[in-house]
Amino acid sequence: MKAIVLAGTRGIGKSVANALTEICDEVVAPGRSILDTSDLANVKDFAKGNPLADVLVLNTGGPPAMPFDSITEEDWVKYFNQLFLSFMLLLKEIKINDNGYVFLISSFNIKEPADNLILSNSYRIASWSVLKSLSKRDLKRNVTYLNIAPGPTQTDRLKELAQKDGKTLEEVAANLPTKRISDPDEIGKFVKSIVEHKIKAINGVSINFDMGLSNSIL
Numbered sequence: 001m002k003a004i005v006l007a008g009t010r011g012i013g014k015s016v017a018n019a020l021t022e023i024c025d026e027v028v029a030p031g032r033s034i035l036d037t038s039d040l041a042n043v044k045d046f047a048k049g050n051p052l053a054d055v056l057v058l059n060t061g062g063p064p065a066m067p068f069d070s071i072t073e074e075d076w077v078k079y080f081n082q083l084f085l086s087f088m089l090l091l092k093e094i095k096i097n098d099n100g101y102v103f104l105i106s107s108f109n110i111k112e113p114a115d116n117l118i119l120s121n122s123y124r125i126a127s128w129s130v131l132k133s134l135s136k137r138d139l140k141r142n143v144t145y146l147n148i149a150p151g152p153t154q155t156d157r158l159k160e161l162a163q164k165d166g167k168t169l170e171e172v173a174a175n176l177p178t179k180r181i182s183d184p185d186e187i188g189k190f191v192k193s194i195v196e197h198k199i200k201a202i203n204g205v206s207i208n209f210d211m212g213l214s215n216s217i218l
């Protein structure tokens, strides 16, 4: 079984790649220096070298936090490529074998958009909308599509977002009702468990990894 985990060098991607290594024969887990999803030529080259997979985890670096009025046209284009178009090109070029799995790493903000994470909310919901359609297209081939929607998770990304607000991760945790930040390894264990146990009844749905912070009931 072959797995491809994009942005697999740190944080959530690394946790998922490490967990899948326990059950897959091959795990390809490139960082930005091998596959930069904002660089479409790089994306196409990567797909040529990796035309088949049993498990594909669509993940990349998160966009900067900024209010709508500060987002430039260049920002919109860069993150359109990084968070959306690259994933579409990869889904067109990489064949997912029958009985396979596609996971999108998005954000819990897709259900409750945050004002300063507009680049993130918008393109992630667009990606998930396409994946939902593909989950219907691929029912006969038994390919499963799941949207992993993390809340605050203990990674460099959260550290950087906290620093921008002048906070440490300890201060972020102290402000959460749980007083704890999610462990990215829990996402890794979940993905591994779904694949290892051939879970097929959960398909085309979003699963929050936010320790219950969201208000939405669906």
Ligand SMILES: NC(=O)c1ccc[n+]([C@@H]2O[C@H](COP(=O)([O-])OP(=O)(O)OC[C@H]3O[C@@H](n4cnc5c(N)ncnc54)[C@H](OP(=O)(O)O)[C@@H]3O)[C@@H](O)[C@H]2O)c1
Binding pocket: 006, 007, 008, 009, 010, 011, 012, 013, 030, 031, 032, 033, 035, 036, 037, 038, 059, 060, 061, 062, 063, 082, 105, 106, 107, 108, 120, 149, 150, 151, 152, 153, 154, 155, 156, 157, 158
């Ligand atoms: N952590 C959270 O609290 C949280 C919450 C909601 C959503 N998310 C989202 O989950 C995803 C993963 O976040 P994380 O917390 O695991 O981040 P992280 O720990 O900062 O790791 C970022 C990963 O993305 C890679 N990367 C960065 N820019 C890239 C690019 N242009 N193309 C391809 N790969 C790139 C990095 O590769 P290098 O090692 O080569 O730099 C690294 O492997 C992000 O989209 C993030 O916005 C995170």
